[in-house]
Amino acid sequence: MRYVNLLILSLCCTVLQGQDALFTTDQTMAMETGATAALMERLHISKKPLSSIDMDALIVSYCEALDPAKIYFTQAEVDGYRQRYANSLDMYIQRGNLTPAFEIFAAFSRHAKERTAFAVAALKDAKLDLNAPGTFPVDRRKLPWPADAAAVDSLWQRRIRLDLLGELFGEDRTSASSDTTAAARSKNRDTVPEVTAERLAEARARLTKRYSKIAGYLKLEAYEVEEVFLNSLTRQYDPHSTFFTKQSLEEFEIQMRNSLCGIGATLQDDEGYCTIKEIMPGGPLALDGRAKTDDRIIAVGQSAKDEPEDIVGMRLNKAISRIRGKQGTEIRLILEPHNGGPRKDIVLKRDQIKLVGQLASARCFDV
Known part of the structure; x- marks a missing residue:
């Protein structure tokens, strides 16, 4: 019997070595998970018990939160998670057990690494045909998983063909710096660059570097996975109830202080892209005038001469940490216009931003 047990243990170790390490629920997470479920049951206006929540919808919502562009999971996988966990997920949550969430995330992490390797290999393939017909919807959120x-x-x-064409025909990063004239930028927009072997090699190299970083950007800590999952739970009650980790609470407190140092924009994650959702009047971005709402920030440098770091696929909180900084310091942004025009390379100086739009206001009327 002892030898059988040793054999089983050996086999288990062998299997686990071939997989990503699975997070485990610690005591704090168990307490937070159970408390979140209990508070939603007792204090939410709907008074819905956890047992009445559609666990199928919760699992789908969680998978969508991890994979909003629907390019990692397959429909068969998502259906498999629903069949496996939907009937028991409420009990896991009540007991503070995040194992289902961690198992699904482990599969997502594995897919991210596999797709990174796939993309890098495809870019090296001399047979990659940029003239092949095909479409890739920019917004895949409402589309089904493959x-x-x-x-x-x-x-x-x-997607690889689209990204490579974007690198080839996007505006040259050296041509749109802050000292380039508007006339020169207009001339560049009217000229289709020649696709030389050198330009193609440079575009492949840039894209390879970007793809190589994606798996790292998608790597989350256990507390971040907990937050994604519990917010998928609270969304089953309403779209406004939110679970905050300690780190998210700090971000919330910045907003409550109505002041931060940065570029003067409200940013949002849109399918892995850091997207400008609002430009604050009087801020560095507004004063520069070249950025528009819904433009995507695809790379960030810490000075005019600094090589921009690709942030496509980076978690929004990590992207924002690279954009914020000390007042008066330079920041370089590579923007991809929402209308599909040429890329913009702009250099700004960070400044103190007063979030006046979030302040409460009042007026008195004589009647």
Whole structure:
């Protein structure tokens, strides 16, 4: 019997070595998970018990939160998670057990690494045909997941072609710096650059570097996975109830102080892109005038001469930490316009931003 147990242990260790390490629920997470469920049951206006929550919808919401562009999971996988966990997920939550959330995230992390390797290999393939017909929807949030692994491969092949064409025909990063005249930028927009072997090699290299970082950007700590999952739970009650980790609470307190140092923009994650949702009047971005609402920030440098770091696929909180900084320091942004125009390379100086739009106001009327 002892030898059988040793054999089983050995086999288990061998299997685990081939997988990403699975997070475990610590005491704090167990307490927070159970408390969140209890508070939603007792204090939410709906008074809905956890047992009445649609766990199928919760699992789908969680998978969408991890994979909003629907380019990692397959429909078969998501259906499998629903079949496996939907009938028991409420009991896991009540007991403060995050194992289902961690297991799904482990699969997501594995897919991120696999897709990174797939993309890098595709860029090295001399047979990559940029003239091949195909489409890749920019917004995939309302589309279904690909049916199977073959469909994911096809999706990524089209995405790679789109990204490579964007690198080739996006405005040259050296041509749109802050001292470039408007006339020169207009001339560049009217000229289609020649696709030389050198330009193609440079575009492949930049894209390879970006893809190589994606798996790292998608890597989360256990507390971040907990936050994603519990917010998927609270969204089943309403879209406004939110679970805060300690780190998110600090971000919330910045907003409550109505002051921060940065570029003067409200940013939002949109399918892995750091997207400008609002430009604050009087801030560095507004004064520069070239950025527009819904433009995407695809790279950030810490000075005019600093090589910009790709932030495509980076978690929004990490991207924001690179954009904020000390007052008066330079920041370089590579922007991808929302209308598909040429890229913009702008250099700004960070400044103190008063979040006046969030302040309460009042007026008195004589009647």
